[in-house]
Amino acid sequence: MNAVIPGPARRTPGTGEDLSVKGPWRIHATDARFSAVADTVRALLEPHLGDRLLPPDAFDSAASALTLTPDHTPEARRRRPSVGVSPAGLTEPADESYRLTVAEYGITCRAATPEGVFRAAVTALQMLTTSVATIPCQELSDAPRFAWRGLMLDPARGWLTAEEVRRLVDLAALYKLNVLHLHLTDNEGWRLQLPGFPELTAPRSADTPREHYTTEEYRALQQYAAERFITLVPEIDLPGHCAALREAMPQLPAAPAPQGLADRYPFVPPLDLTDPRTRETVAAVLDDVCRLTDGPFVHIGGDEAIGMTADSFVVAVRELRSLVRTSGKRPLAWQESSRAGIAPDDIAQYWVDVPMMDLPDTEEELATRPDLLAAGHTLEFTKALKAFFAPTDHDLARVIEGGGRILLSPQSHLYLDRPYAPDVVPGHQNETVARLGFRAYRPRDVRHTATWDPATHHIPDEHIAGVEATLFGESIESFADLTLLLLPRMASVAHTAWSGNRPDWEDHRTRLAHHARLWENLGLTYMASSEIPWA
Structure with a gap:
């Protein structure tokens, strides 16, 4: 075999x-x-x-x-x-x-x-x-079909030590991935030490250090990845998702809010890039990040900037792109950035549209979704979500019309923080698996990830940047939690990212069965799905 x-x-x-x-x-x-x-x-x-x-x-x-x-x-x-x-x-x-x-x-x-x-x-x-x-x-x-074959990890919310990141670099290399995208900042934490901004990673008190990568650790991680032909891409998520930055710099003003929403929305106010002090601060932050980064790309975020006007969002994204380019790197951003305009050199990471969110339209449909009910969703809330995400239905067209590139990371299949379907989880893993994953996503089996076909998005080849799986860390409490969500699904994404086609499931599940030995040799926990005839 x-x-x-x-x-x-x-x-x-x-x-x-x-x-x-x-x-x-x-x-x-x-x-x-x-x-x-x-x-x-x-x-x-x-x-x-x-x-x-x-x-x-x-x-x-x-x-x-x-x-x-x-x-x-x-x-x-x-x-x-x-x-x-x-x-x-x-x-x-x-x-x-x-x-x-x-x-x-x-x-x-x-x-x-x-x-x-x-x-x-x-x-x-x-x-x-x-x-x-x-x-x-x-x-x-x-030979590979796609040039960019990535994995995004989220140490901002599910902390990973430098040694744990190295173990994941090794795993990614074994499956021929060549990008490690680190989501280094979010509301929950700022994980990269910057020479010009020690307050971002300073201990909260003598007894409460902030977990982060020192500049030396960050440089060493890049070198370790490069030896395995993997490029590290840092993400500094702005102008939203900025609570950790605001905690260190509370003097930065909020971006203009839509009419009637000022001081009413339960979200951290996004940054106002028209404010001179904010722009100066962000410019210096990004310049530090760019100086520390060996690779050519820096991810600027741009997703879910809830609580700022459309005009202020456009200004912010354009300013963030410009600052990264001025510092000698190429910006990458989530798909929402397309609303600030797209040029041929721009890359937008596609992760969602309303149909992909798989949300109910009626109370009866909501009643059949225990995943959403457990997450506290009401019909009113799902309607509000659909309204907020409605512009995503046109983001792909914006990128293509502007001549840009799309990095494929559809939440429907490539978000590996999606919970596993209970009926494929072995009994000894039920308790652990039940608490993992983003609860608003419909649970799916391993086969679901393997069924993804890039061709279903009907994107011309000249507008595709590549493929990247993501694993956000909201539910992760340990390294074993992370690898349990990652494996065996990462192997399916790696096949498609390399070959350009989804694997034949019967052949693929038989191959997967033999990889348990590989993961066990590396001391990695995996979800022993009943779909796979483990060897």
């Missing part, structure tokens, strides 16, 4: 004895360009092979080899992703195509670039980990 996820595009059976996975194993780079990749692959393999992995300088004539080598065959050709924006800021996305050959003596990973040979090597890692005893001789070849 070939249990690789994402499933490779092409597989050719080979001849000869099956390859034993028992080892010992040595990692060998035949080209100096791949030496650093070999070191990273060794670090990723250690939790899975343990003593079966030889030290770097050791040699054993009986050892099987994982060989990283350039592809010099006549038929080799550079194959870049055909759709999307390079998260590394390159004019053209990197060539990530690879060939992998399994023979009696070992596994050979061939590619034209370090990125490509790394993708081949993590494919080999999956084969070694998910195979019980042997791997049949074969050749695989593959």
